[in-house]
Amino acid sequence: MTDTTARTVMDELDMGVVIVDDGRRIALWNTWMVRHSGISRRTAVGVDLFALLPAMAGGRVELAVRDALDTGLSAVISHHVNHDLFPLLRGDGMTDERVAQSIVVRPTRTRRGVGCLIQIYDQTAAVERERKLRAQRSARYHAVVDAARDCFITVDEDGAIWGMNPATEERFGCTAAAMQGQPITRLLPQLRDLPLLGDPLVAIRAIGAGGKEFDAEISMGSWLNNGVRHFTLFIRDVTERNMAAENLRRTERIQALGALTGGVAHEFNNLLMVIRANAELVLGTVEGEAAARAAEIVQAADRGRILTDGLLSFARRQPLNPVRVPLDTAVEDIQRLAAPLLGVAVDIAVAPIPAGTVAMADRTQLQNALLNLLINARDAMPDGGRITITAGPEPEPEQCHIAVTDTGTGMTPEVLEKACEPFFTTKDQGRGTGLGLSMVAGFARQSGGDFLLSSRPGAGTTATIRLRSATADAPTDDGNGDDTPAPTLPPPAASGDRGRRPGARRGTGHAGPWRPPRRRRRPWAGRPGISGGRGFRPAGDRHHAAPRHERGGPGVRGATDVSPAGSGADVGLSRVRHDPAGRGAPGGHPAQALHPRRSGTGHGHRPAATARRRGRIVMVHGSEAVSRSVLGLTLIGRAPIGSPPSASATGSVPQFRAP
Amino acid sequence: MLFDELERDAVTEMLNVAVSRSAAALSRMVGKPVAMSVPDVRAVSRAEALGTITGNRNTSLIAVGEQFSGPFSGRALLVFPEARSLHLVQAIVGEHLSLEEIADLEEDAMIEVGNVILNNCLSGIANMLGCRIEATLPHCFQGGGEQIFKRTIRDGDSGVILCTSIAFSIRDRDIGGFIILLMDLNAISNLRSAVARSVDGVRRGLPDPRNAP
Ligand SMILES: Nc1ncnc2c1ncn2[C@@H]1O[C@H](COP(=O)(O)OP(=O)(O)O)[C@@H](O)[C@H]1O
Ligand SMILES: [Mg+2]
Numbered sequence: 001m002t003d004t005t006a007r008t009v010m011d012e013l014d015m016g017v018v019i020v021d022d023g024r025r026i027a028l029w030n031t032w033m034v035r036h037s038g039i040s041r042r043t044a045v046g047v048d049l050f051a052l053l054p055a056m057a058g059g060r061v062e063l064a065v066r067d068a069l070d071t072g073l074s075a076v077i078s079h080h081v082n083h084d085l086f087p088l089l090r091g092d093g094m095t096d097e098r099v100a101q102s103i104v105v106r107p108t109r110t111r112r113g114v115g116c117l118i119q120i121y122d123q124t125a126a127v128e129r130e131r132k133l134r135a136q137r138s139a140r141y142h143a144v145v146d147a148a149r150d151c152f153i154t155v156d157e158d159g160a161i162w163g164m165n166p167a168t169e170e171r172f173g174c175t176a177a178a179m180q181g182q183p184i185t186r187l188l189p190q191l192r193d194l195p196l197l198g199d200p201l202v203a204i205r206a207i208g209a210g211g212k213e214f215d216a217e218i219s220m221g222s223w224l225n226n227g228v229r230h231f232t233l234f235i236r237d238v239t240e241r242n243m244a245a246e247n248l249r250r251t252e253r254i255q256a257l258g259a260l261t262g263g264v265a266h267e268f269n270n271l272l273m274v275i276r277a278n279a280e281l282v283l284g285t286v287e288g289e290a291a292a293r294a295a296e297i298v299q300a301a302d303r304g305r306i307l308t309d310g311l312l313s314f315a316r317r318q319p320l321n322p323v324r325v326p327l328d329t330a331v332e333d334i335q336r337l338a339a340p341l342l343g344v345a346v347d348i349a350v351a352p353i354p355a356g357t358v359a360m361a362d363r364t365q366l367q368n369a370l371l372n373l374l375i376n377a378r379d380a381m382p383d384g385g386r387i388t389i390t391a392g393p394e395p396e397p398e399q400c401h402i403a404v405t406d407t408g409t410g411m412t413p414e415v416l417e418k419a420c421e422p423f424f425t426t427k428d429q430g431r432g433t434g435l436g437l438s439m440v441a442g443f444a445r446q447s448g449g450d451f452l453l454s455s456r457p458g459a460g461t462t463a464t465i466r467l468r469s470a471t472a473d474a475p476t477d478d479g480n481g482d483d484t485p486a487p488t489l490p491p492p493a494a495s496g497d498r499g500r501r502p503g504a505r506r507g508t509g510h511a512g513p514w515r516p517p518r519r520r521r522r523p524w525a526g527r528p529g530i531s532g533g534r535g536f537r538p539a540g541d542r543h544h545a546a547p548r549h550e551r552g553g554p555g556v557r558g559a560t561d562v563s564p565a566g567s568g569a570d571v572g573l574s575r576v577r578h579d580p581a582g583r584g585a586p587g588g589h590p591a592q593a594l595h596p597r598r599s600g601t602g603h604g605h606r607p608a609a610t611a612r613r614r615g616r617i618v619m620v621h622g623s624e625a626v627s628r629s630v631l632g633l634t635l636i637g638r639a640p641i642g643s644p645p646s647a648s649a650t651g652s653v654p655q656f657r658a659p
Numbered sequence: 660m661l662f663d664e665l666e667r668d669a670v671t672e673m674l675n676v677a678v679s680r681s682a683a684a685l686s687r688m689v690g691k692p693v694a695m696s697v698p699d700v701r702a703v704s705r706a707e708a709l710g711t712i713t714g715n716r717n718t719s720l721i722a723v724g725e726q727f728s729g730p731f732s733g734r735a736l737l738v739f740p741e742a743r744s745l746h747l748v749q750a751i752v753g754e755h756l757s758l759e760e761i762a763d764l765e766e767d768a769m770i771e772v773g774n775v776i777l778n779n780c781l782s783g784i785a786n787m788l789g790c791r792i793e794a795t796l797p798h799c800f801q802g803g804g805e806q807i808f809k810r811t812i813r814d815g816d817s818g819v820i821l822c823t824s825i826a827f828s829i830r831d832r833d834i835g836g837f838i839i840l841l842m843d844l845n846a847i848s849n850l851r852s853a854v855a856r857s858v859d860g861v862r863r864g865l866p867d868p869r870n871a872p
Binding site: 070106130181 | 751
């Protein structure tokens with residue numbers, strides 16, 4: 001091949017060719033170079049390359065030329081890495097885009113000795129093609145990943161972050177740009193142990209933007225990129241799912257507990273009644289020491305009865321007698337009833353109750369429930385405070401509520417979560433049984449409503465019982481419900497339920513002579529120091545102008561609805577169906593049948609509910625004697641004036657206190 | 660003992676000069692300061708070299724190799740764990756590119772970076788020996804350590820392997836890799852005598868320990 005043919009071939013090439021001699025002077029400058037540099041061959045040849053193109057002096061190409069000439073080394077130079085290579089324009093008549101070039105520099109020989117060959121490849125088309133491909137690829141990728149609500153983070157096998165989607169930026173309060181190259185542990189410190197990378201599924205507690213914690217479920221995909229392993233972390237917030245699962249677990253636990261306690265309480269109750277009935281029989285026939293002991297047995301059985309009642313309520317196996325209960329009078333009653341229990345430091349106020357708010361519920365049980373709430377409120381305010389009772393219709397049709405709000409200590413989320421479980425108490429032994437709220441909740445649900453508890457530590461508590469509203473044709477409370485004389489107030493010793501005055505226990509227990517309750521007719525309502533509470537605030541007082549129990553209202557921020565709604569409903573039902581006592585039997589209203597007899601005992605205004613329950617027990621045992629004795633038990637809220645203070649004292653608080 | 664301590668220092672020093680020239684070239688390319696250093700040079704067996712670059716783990720590596728010939732011949736390899744190499748490439752081409760884009764550029768960029776570094780090392784050696792070395796265009800190898808060695812430094816190869824780690828720092832990123840020089844015996848003895856010559860100069864300047872009081 002002659003020199004001329006070689007030249008011609010060079011000029012035909014679709015690439016730039018430049019040869020410089022050992023003095024860096026241009027010996028060859030092919031046509032492609034002329035076309036794209038705009039520098040004629042005449043101008044170029046014989047001139048120092050870097051004098052001709054001073055912008056390139058000191059740059060990568062010059063170093064490569066130096067190495068090639070001085071040492072004999074070769075170099076590749078890529079447009080990816082270097083930005084100012086040969087000042088070449090595409091010159092295709094359409095754009096004056098710069099030529100993306102990759103350059104090979106290698107030593108060569110010229111006629112005069114050592115030289116350097118520079119080959120310049122036009123990569124513009126390839127660059128454009130790559131760019132399009134990448135754009136397509138990333139468009140698909142971004143369409144999926146950027147729209148995702150889950151977090152996507154890409155890391156390499158060292159745990160360095162390579163990328164993240166907008167959901168991640170939002171969730172963790174960071175920017176992809178700032179996190180690039182940072183260790184993944186900056187976002188997820190728990191992943192410190194790198195072996196975790198590659199685990200298919202990792203569940204951790206993560207901390208997102210603003211320190212907000214959440215349960216993160218991380219599934220990991222791994223892929224190889226040019227032999228390097230990368231991981232894509234899909235992070236999903238499963239806090240809600242976990243919470244739902246936890247609720248379900250709790251509900252199941254309570255259901256199981258309910259089934260168990262219900263069964264035990266029921267059997268136990270029957271035994272208690274036998275014990276009590278026999279003790280009463282003995283009581284009627286003996287005198288002195290023996291009578292006192294028998295009376296103690298009766299009393300202990302009564303306390304046991306209250307305990308089992310509580311358990312039955314929780315298990316929703318308490319036979320209920322739903323009647324129309326106008327909430328205004330019910331609240332009035334309970335206010336009167338509870339005032340002496342609450343002590344002087346506690347104010348109680350009632351917000352105006354819309355007239356005609358009538359619940360469908362068992363009156364006695366409702367009052368028990370409210371008493372429980374009031375006593376809890378009192379216990380939460382050892383230094384005094386205010387209780388606000390509100391009641392009224394619910395936004396949902398056919399529903400109403402009664403709520404008790406206190407300004408007490410409130411509950412931590414942990415306590416709140418457990419508060420309605422039976423036997424859960426934070427109170428000292430002997431002061432709390434932990435049955436109160438479980439009973440209230442059981443009653444509410446058994447009545448077709450529910451029970452909501454919202455509380456924050458330091459901010460007080462609102463307990464809301466929601467009930468079905470009574471329909472117009474619903475039965476009323478035995479005709480005497482609303483004009484029932486004020487229920488007997490428990491004696492001051494009832495305040496001893498707080499356990500603050502152990503010495504003040506009534507002499508009905510261990511100390512002192514005991515007389516059968518029935519013979520004891522000392523009304524205590526007029527005793528000094530116990531007549532009525534203090535500081536009934538007028539309705540509309542600013543403290544209860546905004547009832548706090550309203551869901552979503554400002555007062556319940558952070559509140560937890562701990563009502564295990566729906567739990568155990570079927571437990572109660574199935575038990576009823578199999579109940580040999582015939583509580584579920586159609587048409588069987590043994591209570592009604594018994595009622596006259598009960599009136600005959602002198603406690604004429606005992607409500608049907610009580611009677612009915614007693615009636616059931618009578619049925620179980622089928623004994624007149626038992627029935628009479630059982631009916632002798634007075635329950636709070638319905639205790640006739642003159643009923644034994646001891647029974648009232650215990651009965652007023654459906655909590656069992658060890659004698 | 661291939662080199663005595665002073666000779667080894669001299670070789671290390673020479674390579675340090677070489678890589679700092681590479682660093683200057685790279686920082687011009689990147690437009691950011693680049694620091695590079697080689698802490699020490701060791702003569703090792705093939706197995707030792709393999710153990711060093713893999714860290715005895717089964718990691719994927721990327722290597723850039725050049726073959727050189729002339730008064731002495733051999734191979735020069737720059738080796739990085741691949742995950743590191745991506746960081747290196749990212750540091751060089753810019754943070755704005757995504758992982759995929761960087762992976763696309765990886766080979767190009769690595770070849771060029773390796774080329775710059777190895778050429779500077781080779782020209783440093785050539786300078787020291789006062790000779791020309793012809794080197795081929797760089798090639799890129801990917802895979803496990805053994806895979807890379809199979810294609811570059813064969814078992815039967817006679818010669819000496821000089822191995823040094825190289826520490827980079829670009830844009831606050833620290834990236835560690837290795838330089839492996841396989842030299843034939845002729846090359847190594849040339850290098851030794853060249854080193855000895857320059858070390859002699861140094862020794863002459865030092866007080867003779869035997870004359871020391
Ligand atoms: N109004 C309230 N304020 C603060 N804590 C309460 C309130 N009501 C209930 N609790 C908490 O819930 C627990 C359970 O209540 P409860 O079931 O009535 O049982 P007890 O009153 O016997 O402890 C109480 O021990 C107390 O910690
Ligand atoms: Mg309680």
